[in-house]
Amino acid sequence: AEEADGDNSIHLIMATQLDANSPFAAGFEKFQDVLEEKSNGEMTAEIHTDGALGGNEDELVRSLETGAVDMTVVSPGFMTQAVEEVDLFSLPYLFTSEEHWEQAMDGEVGEETRERVEDDSNLRVLDYWSAGVRHYYGFEPIEEPEDLRNVSIRAQDSPAVQDAWESLGALPTSVAWDEMYQGLQNRVVDASENDLTNIYQASHHEIAPHITLTEHDFTTRMFLTSDRVFEQLDDEQEAIFWEAVEEATEMARETDMEMAEESKELLIEEGAEIHDVDIVPFIEETEEVRERAAEELGVEELYEKIADIRDEE
Amino acid sequence: MTGLILVLLFLGLLLLGVPIAFVIGIVAYAGFFMLGDVPLQVIVEGMFSGLESFVLLAVPLFILAANIMNSGQISDRLISLAVAMVGHIRGGLAQANIVVSMFFGGISGAATADTAGVGKVLIPSMIKESYSKETSVGVTAASSTMGMLIPPSIPMIVYGSVTNVSVGQMFVGGILPGLLMGASMMAFVGYISHRHAYPRHERVQAKEVGRQFLKSIPPLLTPVIILVGIIGGYVTPTEAAILACIYATILAVFAYKTLRFRDLPEVIYDTIKLSSLTLFALATASALGRLFSYFRLPEQVSVFFEASFPYEWMFILAVIVLFLFVGMILDTIPAIILFVPIVLPAAEAFGIDPIHFGIVVVMCLAVGLITPPYGLSMLLASKIAELSVMRSIVALLPFVIVIVIAILIVAYVPEITLWLPGFLE
Amino acid sequence: MMKVFMNGVEYVFLRVAALFFLVFVFCIILQVVSRYVPGISFLWAAEVATYAFIWTIFLGGAVMVRLREHFSIDFLFERLQGFRLLMVQIVSHVLVLGFGLVMVFHGTALTAQFWTWTVNTLPQLQQGFVWMALPVSGVAIIVFAAGNIMEDVQMYKGGSRQ
Ligand code: NA
Ligand code: NA
Numbered sequence: 047a048e049e050a051d052g053d054n055s056i057h058l059i060m061a062t063q064l065d066a067n068s069p070f071a072a073g074f075e076k077f078q079d080v081l082e083e084k085s086n087g088e089m090t091a092e093i094h095t096d097g098a099l100g101g102n103e104d105e106l107v108r109s110l111e112t113g114a115v116d117m118t119v120v121s122p123g124f125m126t127q128a129v130e131e132v133d134l135f136s137l138p139y140l141f142t143s144e145e146h147w148e149q150a151m152d153g154e155v156g157e158e159t160r161e162r163v164e165d166d167s168n169l170r171v172l173d174y175w176s177a178g179v180r181h182y183y184g185f186e187p188i189e190e191p192e193d194l195r196n197v198s199i200r201a202q203d204s205p206a207v208q209d210a211w212e213s214l215g216a217l218p219t220s221v222a223w224d225e226m227y228q229g230l231q232n233r234v235v236d237a238s239e240n241d242l243t244n245i246y247q248a249s250h251h252e253i254a255p256h257i258t259l260t261e262h263d264f265t266t267r268m269f270l271t272s273d274r275v276f277e278q279l280d281d282e283q284e285a286i287f288w289e290a291v292e293e294a295t296e297m298a299r300e301t302d303m304e305m306a307e308e309s310k311e312l313l314i315e316e317g318a319e320i321h322d323v324d325i326v327p328f329i330e331e332t333e334e335v336r337e338r339a340a341e342e343l344g345v346e347e348l349y350e351k352i353a354d355i356r357d358e359e
Numbered sequence: 360m361t362g363l364i365l366v367l368l369f370l371g372l373l374l375l376g377v378p379i380a381f382v383i384g385i386v387a388y389a390g391f392f393m394l395g396d397v398p399l400q401v402i403v404e405g406m407f408s409g410l411e412s413f414v415l416l417a418v419p420l421f422i423l424a425a426n427i428m429n430s431g432q433i434s435d436r437l438i439s440l441a442v443a444m445v446g447h448i449r450g451g452l453a454q455a456n457i458v459v460s461m462f463f464g465g466i467s468g469a470a471t472a473d474t475a476g477v478g479k480v481l482i483p484s485m486i487k488e489s490y491s492k493e494t495s496v497g498v499t500a501a502s503s504t505m506g507m508l509i510p511p512s513i514p515m516i517v518y519g520s521v522t523n524v525s526v527g528q529m530f531v532g533g534i535l536p537g538l539l540m541g542a543s544m545m546a547f548v549g550y551i552s553h554r555h556a557y558p559r560h561e562r563v564q565a566k567e568v569g570r571q572f573l574k575s576i577p578p579l580l581t582p583v584i585i586l587v588g589i590i591g592g593y594v595t596p597t598e599a600a601i602l603a604c605i606y607a608t609i610l611a612v613f614a615y616k617t618l619r620f621r622d623l624p625e626v627i628y629d630t631i632k633l634s635s636l637t638l639f640a641l642a643t644a645s646a647l648g649r650l651f652s653y654f655r656l657p658e659q660v661s662v663f664f665e666a667s668f669p670y671e672w673m674f675i676l677a678v679i680v681l682f683l684f685v686g687m688i689l690d691t692i693p694a695i696i697l698f699v700p701i702v703l704p705a706a707e708a709f710g711i712d713p714i715h716f717g718i719v720v721v722m723c724l725a726v727g728l729i730t731p732p733y734g735l736s737m738l739l740a741s742k743i744a745e746l747s748v749m750r751s752i753v754a755l756l757p758f759v760i761v762i763v764i765a766i767l768i769v770a771y772v773p774e775i776t777l778w779l780p781g782f783l784e
Numbered sequence: 785m786m787k788v789f790m791n792g793v794e795y796v797f798l799r800v801a802a803l804f805f806l807v808f809v810f811c812i813i814l815q816v817v818s819r820y821v822p823g824i825s826f827l828w829a830a831e832v833a834t835y836a837f838i839w840t841i842f843l844g845g846a847v848m849v850r851l852r853e854h855f856s857i858d859f860l861f862e863r864l865q866g867f868r869l870l871m872v873q874i875v876s877h878v879l880v881l882g883f884g885l886v887m888v889f890h891g892t893a894l895t896a897q898f899w900t901w902t903v904n905t906l907p908q909l910q911q912g913f914v915w916m917a918l919p920v921s922g923v924a925i926i927v928f929a930a931g932n933i934m935e936d937v938q939m940y941k942g943g944s945r946q
Contacts, residue, residue, distance in 0.1 A: 057396065059653075098652035104904065105408045111897060114401040114649075127901045127911065203827055203905055219819060220827060222413065225595055228525055232592020376861050377876045378854030380845070381883050388886055400897075403890040403918050410838045413830050416808060419840070598816045601809065624802065631801050635844025636853060642841065690855065732857040 056278055058091040058116040061099040061106060069305060070119045071095050073175065073269070073298025077117075080290035089283060091117075110169060110272050117271045119175055119298075123204050125268060129166045131345050132159065136202065137336050138210045138262040139329045140349075142356055147176070147264040149355050158348060163268075170276065172269045173295040178241030178306050180263035185236060187256045187321040191215060191331050200226060200238040206339035210262075210332045223248070230254050241265065242309040251318035258321045260328060269295065361393050362654075373688070379733070383693065384643035390650040397653065402646045409645020409696070410638060413597055414520035418469075418513050418692075419634035420600030424581070425467035426626050426633075427607040429476040432617045433578045437462045438480055440571040446560030450552025452488055453498045454545055456481050460502035461541050462575075464509030465582030466607075470728055471633070473503040474736040478743045488558050492746040493754035494551065500740040500751070501758035502544055504725040507691070508537030511585050511603070513637075514691045514724060516596050518717045521699050526596040527589040528780040532714045536722060536769045536776055543765045544758065551757075577610050590783060637692055644693030648700070657701040664705035671709045675719070675770050678702060682720050683763070686727025687734075694724050714780055715773045722766045729755045790931040794850050797924055801843035808836035828906035835903070835914045842917040846924035849880060852932065870940040874933055881929035887922030895919060 060077070062070040071093065078091040099115055100106045103124035109115035111128070122135035134140065141147040150156065151174040160171040188194060194216040201211045201218040211218040216237075221229045229235050230253045238250065239262065245251055269291070279287055314320060340349035365386055372382040388402050428434065441459040448454050456477065463473045478499045485495040507514050510530035519526035551557075563571075581603055588594040588602055611618035618626075651657060668674035681702070685694045699720060706716045728736040731752050741751035769775050811826075811833035818825050848854050860872050899912035 059397070094652060098657065099649065100408065105411070108404065108408075108898065109401075112400045112404055112894070113398040114404065124904065126907070127904055130902065130907060205827060205905075208825070208827065219825060220830070222595070225525075228527060228592060232590070234592040372879065373857050374859060375872060375876055375879075376856050376858055377879050378849075378856040380854050381880050384883050384886075385879060388883070399886075400890045400894055403887055403894060406887075407838065407894075407915065407918060410841055411834055413834055416812065416833060416837050419805070419837070420809070420812075594816060598812060601812045601816065604809070627802050627805060628798055631798065631805055631840060631844040632848060632851070632853065635801075635841045636848055636855070638841045639845030639848065639854070642845070732859065733855050735855070 054088060054280060054283070056085075056089040056283060058089070058275065059094065059099070059114075060091055060117045061094040061109070061115045062119055063097040063101055063103060063106065064095060066095045068095070069177070069298045069302035070175065070267075072301040073119075073294040074117075076297035077290045077294035080293050081286060084286045084289060085283065089286065107169070107270070110270055111167075113272070113274055116275050117172075117269070119267050119269050121177070121265070121267055123202060125163070125169075126204075128169060129163050131162055131166075131343050131348075132268075133204060133206060134340060134343055134345050134349060135159075135266040136204045136263075137206055137339055139325075139332050140336065140352060141264040142261070142325070142329060144179075144264060146356050147266070150352050151266060153355075155348060155351055155355070158351075168273045170271050170273060172271055172291045175267040175269050175295060175298045176302050177265045177267050178243055178302060179261050180239050180241050180265060181245075181257055182237060182239050182260040182262070183245055183250065183257040184238070184254050185256060187319070187323075188258045188260075189323060191327050197237050198235045200229065200235045206335065209339070210335045213332055213335045214328065226250065227253070239263075241306065242313060243305045245318075246309040246313050251313050251316065255318045256321065257313065257318055258323050260323060261325055262328065269298075361390070364393070365390050373732075379688075379690070380640035380643050383640065383647050387643060387647040387650050390647070390654075394650070394653055401649060405646030405649040406642035409642045409648075412520055414516055414526075414595075415638065415641070417511075417516045417597040417600040418638060419630055420597065420604055421467065421511055421513055421516075422469050422472065422634050423627070423630040424600065424603035424607045425463075425469060425472035425476070426630050427604065427611050427618065428466050428578060428581075429472065430611070430618055430622060430626050433466075433607075433610065433615065434459075434463065434476045435480065436571075436575050436615075437578060438477065440568075440575040442560065443563040443568045443571045447562035448549070448552075449559045450490075450548055450555075450557040451560045452481065452485050453490065453494060453548045453552060453557065456485070456498045457502040457505075457541055457544050457548065460505050461509060461538070462579060463503075464506035464537065465511075466578060466603075467506050467511075469513050469633070469637075470503045470506035470725065471735050471739060473506045474500055474739045475743075477503070478740050482740065482743045486744065490557055491555070492744045493750060494555070494557075496737070496740040496744045496746050496751050497754040497758050498544075498548060499743075500729045500734070500736040500755060501762065502541070503736045503740075504728050504762065505537050505540050507721055507725040507728075508533040508540060508718070510534065510582055511596075511599070512721065514695060514721045515717065517641075517692050517695050518699060518721065519596070521695060522703060522713055522717065524713045524717055527586075528714050528783055529717055530586060530589065531783060532718050532776045532780045533721070534779055536718050536765070539769065539775065540722070540762060540765045543761050547757065547761045577614060581606060637690060640690050641692045641696060644689075644696050648697050651697070651701070657704075660701045661704045664702060665708055671711070672771070674705065674709055675711070678706070678716075679719065679723055679763075679766060679770060682723035683726055686724040687730050688732065689727070690735075691721075691724045691727065694727070695720070712773060712777055715776045718776045719766065719770045722762070722769060726759060726762055726766075730759060786931060786934055790850060790928065793924060793927055794847055797843045797847050801840045801847070804836040804839040804843070808833040808840065811836065828903070828909075831903055831905045832909070838914065839917045842921035843924070846921045846928060849925050850928040850931065866943070867940070870936060873936045877929045877933045877936070881926050881933075884922045884925030884929060887925065888919045889922075891915065891918030891922055 060074045064070050074093045081089045100109055103120040106118040107120055122132040125132045156174055163171050191214045194214045198217040200221045201207050203220050208218040340346050369386045391399055438459050441455040445454040445458050459477055460473055482495045515529040516526050585599045588599045668677050685698055728734050737751050741748050811829045814826050815829040895912050895915040898915050901911040903909040
C-alpha cells in the first residue's frame with residue numbers, strides 16, 4: 047500500500063490463499079501484533095486469508111510485484127515465474143531431516159537464495175517458512191522404491207518433481223488438487239503425496255488410507271515482500287519490521303509443527319494407517335535427478351552446499 | 360459512503376445503456392480509485408486472473424458442442440422425437456417444446472443455445488398452429504432455463520470452481536430439480552392449453568415413436584457420455600467438454616452428414632462470440648470481486664446473514680430472494696463469482712449442503728434468463744417471435760411464478776437434490 | 785472508409801481469436817491423450833491452453849463491442865429520439881472507450897512489468913506474450929467504440945436530413 051501524505055504511517059496488506067487457522071495466518075497475526083504494538087500504531091497491517099486477494103500463489107506473487115499485496119507466502123514452484131533458480135527447493139529429498147532443512151535455510155543457503163531473489167527481481171525473501179513434510183499415500187503402503195513401479199501418482203507440476211517420481215518407477219501425472227478426492231475414488235490415480243495436514247483436511251485418507259512416511263519433501267515456503275515496501279520504511283520502522291518478521295516466523299513454524307502433530311493424531315483416529323519406511327534407497331535413486339536439475343537451473347554450488355550439510359550430520 | 364456512491368454509479372451507468380460488462384469494470388475501477396490503497400493496475404490484473412482458471416475452459420467448449428449439434432440439425436431430430444412423444448396431448452407443440460428442452464439441456468451447457476436453436480424451429484410452427492405469440496415466447500424461453508439444471512451445466516462448472524464442490528456431484532444433483540421444473544411447466548402449460556383450447560396433434564403410433572427414438576439415441580447419449588466420463592473419473596469437466604465436442608462433430612459430420620467442414624469456421628466464430636460475451640463480463644466481475652475483498656465485503660455479509668436470520672428457513676428464503684434479484688441484473692457467471700463466496704460461508708454455518716445450496720442458487724439465477732431487464736432467453740425468444748419485450752415480460756410472468764414454486768420445493772426438500780448424488784459416495 | 789477499416793480489424797481479430805481457440809482445444813486434447821498413454825506427459829498443456837483461452841476471450845470481447853452485442857439495458861435507447869438519443873449513445877460509447885484506455889494503459893504497464901517472467905510449466909514462454917492480450921484488446925475496444933460513435937453520428941445526421 048502507499049504511504050499516506052505528510053506522515054510516516056505505514057499500512058501493509060498481507061494475503062494468503064490458506065484459511066484463517068493455517069500456520070501462515072498465525073504467522074501473519076503475530077506479525078501484525080508485533081508491528082502495531084512496537085510502532086504504537088504508526089505501522090499497521092491487514093490480513094486477508096482464504097484466497098480473498100488471489101486464490102493461487104501465482105497470482106499472489108504477481109500481486110506482490112504490482113503492489114496489490116505487500117506481503118505473502120509462496121512455495122518455490124510459484125516463484126519460478128520470477129526467479130527460475132528457486133525451483134531447486136521443490137526437489138524431493140533435497141533435505142532429509144528437519145534439522146537439515148533448518149541448518150540450510152537459516153544459514154548460508156538461505157542467505158544466498160535471498161540474495162539471488164533480490165538480484166533477479168523486485169521481490170524480497172524475508173524468511174523461510176514451511177508447509178509441513180510431504181509423504182506418500184495411496185491404497186497400499188510402500189516399503190521400497192520397487193513398490194512404486196507403474197503406480198500412477200499425482201505429483202506437483204514441476205518438471206524436476208515429475209522426473210524424480212519417474213526415476214522411482216512411478217507414473218507421475220498432473221491432477222488439480224480440487225479434483226483429487228474424486229480422482230482417488232475413481233482410481234484416476236493410484237496415489238498422491240502431500241503433508242499430513244493437507245491430507246487430513248482434504249479427507250483423502252477416507253479413500254486412500256495408507257500413508258507411508260517417505261519424508262520426501264521438507265517443504266520450503268518463502269515469506270515475501272517487495273522492494274517497494276522497504277522504500278517506504280525509515281530506519282526505525284525497518285528495525286520494528288524485522289523484529290515482527292522474526293517473531294512471525296517463529297510462530298508460523300511452531301504452528302506448522304503443531305498442526306502436523308494434530309493432523310497425524312486425527313488421521314490415525316479416523317482409520318488411516320501410517321507406515322514407517324527406510325528412506326535411504328529413495329534418496330539414492332533420486333540423486334541423479336536432483337543433480338541434473340541443479341545443473342539445469344545453474345545452481346550446482348548451492349546444491350552442493352545443501353548436500354554437504356546433510357553429510358555433516 | 361463509498362459503497363453508496365458505487366451502487367449509484369452502477370445503477371446510473373446501467374440505465375445509461377453502457378454494456379453491463381463495462382459497467383462492472385468501470386465501477387471496479389472507480390472503487391479502486393476511491394480505495395486509494397492499492398495501485399490501479401489491480402483492475403486489469405484482476406480481469407486476467409479471473410479468466411486464469413482451467414475449469415472455465417469448459418464454457419466455450421460446451422457452447423461449441425451445442426453449436427455443432429445445432430448446425431448439424433440434431434435439434435430438428437430431437438424436436439421430431441418430442442413431438443412424436445407428447446404432440447397428441449392438448450397443446451402438444453407447447454408440451455413438446457418443454458420436452459425438447461429437457462433433451463437439449465443434456466447436450467448444451469448454456470440455456471441460450473437452446474432458446475435460439477429450438478426457438479427458431481418451434482416458435483414459427485407454434486404461431487402457425489394458432490398459439491398466441493405470448494404462449495410461444497413464454498414456453499420457449501421458460502423451458503430453456505432447464506438447460507442450466509440438466510447436466511452439463513456451465514453455471515455448475517463455475518460454481519464448482521468457486522467452491523471446490525465436485526462438478527460431477529453438482530451435475531447429478533441437478534437432474535431431479537431440472538426434471539421437477541420441467542414437470543411443473545408441463546402441468547402449467549396443460550392448464551393454459553385447456554383454457555385456450557390449443558390444438559393437439561394426431562397420436563403417433565408407438566412404433567413411430569420408437570423409430571424416432573432410435574434415430575435420436577446418438578444425441579441423447581451426449582449427457583450420458585459426459586456424466587460417465589466425469590463420474591467415472593476418466594476425464595475432468597473441462598476434458599468432458601472436449602469429448603462432447605468431438606462426439607458432436609462425429610455425429611454431425613460423419614453420422615448425419617449435415618455439417619460440412621467448411622461450415623466449421625462459422626460455428627467456431629459463433630462460439631467465440633457467445634463465450635466472450637459471458638466471459639468478458641466474468642473478467643470484469645472478477646476485478647470487482649477483488650475490490651469487494653479489499654473492503655472485506657464477503658466477511659461482513661456473511662456475519663450479517665448469520666446474525667439476521669436466526670432460522671435456517673429464513674436464511675434460505677433470504678438467499679432465494681437475493682439470487683433472484685442478482686440474477687435479474689447480472690449474468691449467471693459473474694453472479695456466481697461475485698455472490699456465492701459471500702453467502703456460502705453462512706450457508707455452511709447453518710449446515711446446508713453446498714451441493715444443495717449450489718443447485719438452489721443456479722435455479723434462482725436461471726430465472727434471470729427470463730426476467731427483465733436483460734433476460735437473455737426472453738430477449739432471444741421475443742426477437743424470434745417478433746413480440747415486443749414488454750409483452751414478452753408479461754407473458755413470462757406466470758412461468759416465473761411456476762419456476763419459483765419449483766425453487767421453493769427444491770430449497771425446502773433437500774432430498775430432491777441430494778438423493779442422486781448420495782449414490783456416488 | 786471507416787467501415788472498411790473496422791471490418792478489417794474485426795476480420796483479423798476474429799480469425800486470430802479462432803486460432804487461439806484451436807490452440808487451446810488442441811492442448812486439452814493433448815492433455816487427455818497423454819493421461820492414457822503411459823510415458824508421455826505434457827505438463828504445459830493445461831497452462832498453455834488457459835493462456836490461449838484468455839487471448840480468445842479478450843479478442844472476442846473486443847469484437848463484441850464492434851458488433852454491439854455486449855448485454856446492455858436499452859431502457860433509455862428505446863425511449864429517446866434524435867439528439868438526446870445520440871447524446872446518450874455517445875456517453876455510453878465514450879465510457880466503453882475510456883475502459884479500453886484503462887486496459888491499454890494498465891495492461892501495457894503489466895505487460896512491461898511481467899515481460900521477462902516465465903510461465904511455470906513452460907519456462908521458454910515469457911509471460912509478456914500472455915499479458916499482451918489486455919492492451920491489444922483495449923486498443924481494439926477503443927477503435928470499435930470510436931467507430932460506433934461515428935456510426936451513430938452518421939445515423940443521426942442521416943435521420944435529421946430526412
Ligand atoms: Na445442460
Ligand atoms: Na423449449
